[in-house]
Amino acid sequence: MITYEFLQHYWWFLIALLAGLLIFLSFVQGGNALIFLVGKKEDERQLIVNSTGRKWELTFTTLVTFGGAFFASFPLFYSTSFGGAYWVWILILITFVLQAVSYEFQSKAGNILGKNTFRAFLTINGCLGPLLIGTAVGTFFTGSNFIVNKDAVMDIVSPTISRWCSSWHGLEAVTVPFNVEFGLMVMFLSITLGALYMINNISDESVNKRLRKSIIFSFIGFLIFFIAVVINFIVMEGFAVDENGVVSMEKGKYINNYLEMPLVMAMLLIGAILLVIAVALTLFKKGSKRGIWFAGPGTILAVISLFLIVGYNGTAYYPSVADIQDSLTLSNSCSSEFTLKTMAIVSLIIPFVVAYIAYFWRKMDKKSITKEELENSEKY
Template identity: 50%
Template sequence: MITYEFLQNYWWFIVSLLGGLLVFLLFVQGGQSMLNSLSKTEDEKKLLVNALGRKWEYTFTTLVTFGGAFFASFPVFYATSFGGAYWVWMLLLFSFVLQAVSYEFQSKPGNIFGAKTYRNFLFFNGVVGTFVLGVAVATFFTGSEFTINKANIVNFATSGSVVMSGWDNPLHGLEALGNFRNWCLGLAVLFLARTLASLFFVNRLDHDVLHERSRKYVLYNGVPFVIFFLAFLIWTLLSKGYAVNPETKEVFMEPYKYLHNFLEMPVVLVLFLLGVVAVLWGIIATVLNKSYNKGVWFAGAGTVVTVTMLLLVAGYNNTSYYPSYTNLQSSLTLQNSSSSEFTLTAMSIVSILVPFVLAYIIYAWRALEGKKLHIDDLKEDGNAY
């Protein structure tokens, strides 16, 4: 029998999986952040922009789907975080709007700003979009500053105008930048995106100079990624975590909570380690073997698995996935922040279509990538960016 608790866990898995897919697809943003450093001529820049431009909609769509799934399955999180830490989310969304505008208008006739302006917008999205998203996810482990009036959650359905939560800091989310552990994950996501982009260029471009340069950038970005990711991971595993008493639902601080979660969920631990190994294999094999160009697929799959398992650790095993360190009992869990059983059940039926959507994405990806991209292909393409 499908229980309410099963549905809550199921939808946290779906949200976590979408988060993993999103982080992989951030290679588009990573490539945008290297447009000026990786390319030296206008033709090289144009080739990079068009290689990324054929993929940017995947990232944008996955971001919207991730946010929509979070909103529908855990609306209290959506109301608390988006309603309180709005400067972080507005900055993130603004950077993605700039990205969409840039791809659509940089090569349009009558462009009064010039291609350089729009490429600067792409750079902004590449750096800010990845870093801010990493910082936001880090707060799932480090906590935020908010207070929830749980009585108002009950009364919301009848009044329709009750304020459920309040943010305890006037910076409304920007205070997360004051925590260096958040910076570690933000920088890890930024350099991971740049690493994946370099691997993508090695795999997709038919350009000897950019091909060789991209292979070097795999190393240049892979090393800081590993350093910042390990710093965040070790710091998190050795720190206190936000545990939930399964009987009383009281939130309390437990030493080594996230380490305990890994050890008490061995399947999650094994998959997490396999994901990390796949990412490292993609990086190391590409750096050491000059003829190897499949690293993006190992590192990409590893990224999806690693991020998914990390998010599962943040929410499973009686853990608060969105903790408040100013008011522990306001912390959000899968149980106190999810939609109704009816809503989750109805959504679960619709989620059966997800594999078909993924199959279509894979089909469309393969159809667009029949051969490596060469600069001459852009001269024949009337829709080039």
């Protein structure tokens, strides 16, 4: 039976899936974070830019679709968070906007700012993009400073429903250590994924060697913050919501959610194991290029599980610390049943979209990129 509640959960799952795909595809950002560290010579940097450059639009489009899907399914989040945490979203936007033009502009004659500036933009987006997105997602667990009053619409001189209570408009998120830990975890994960993707995608001995070396550092970074996040889940309080929509603080809420939803916990564990396999394979099996095939699905599973524990099982996914009763839950922030149902029908097309993307990906990436290829064909 397709109930309103089911539809809310279905859409939250799709949001989680899109988030998982986005973080997996953030290997583009992670790869760009390594342009100057791994690429020592010009032709090596060119290889990196062209390797991530053939995928950047997919990542970008996933980000756009993630935003669009959130807007369509949970519009109160869109209005509260975007309009409130103004500066966080603007900063994320700017780093991605700079990235979007940099591929095309960086090696073209007449680009005014010069090659290195555009590559620096790519690197800035490569580090800051995932860091800021991760920090913003961190607030899903720790809460933000806002109030929501739908009756405000009746106030004809001041009808704003969602109001942010901090004049920092979102930047205050960095004062909460957990948010930053979450952001750093995502950033190091992206860099690890970037290296794994490029090991698969680029055929060049010295670049490959340095990429393998970089994984040691980025993966250790990831592990440190991943463990910190998991420990926090055990000790921190979470925002529980009961059947009447009343929100209360619950100790260990997020770890409890894992324990109460074993399937979701299994997703996290399998995700983590796949990541470890990916890294182990790459570091210890000589010449192995298949790490990304494990790390990709692993990332998607782990991210989905993180989104599910913050939205499912009676949890307020976008909590308010100004007034916890104003926290956003699946049921108080979602679209109407009609819209969710209509959009659910539209969503049936997603597997088809994923299938054609995968088909073309395979077709275009049959051979790894080499310096010779870049000499003789279209390139950025």
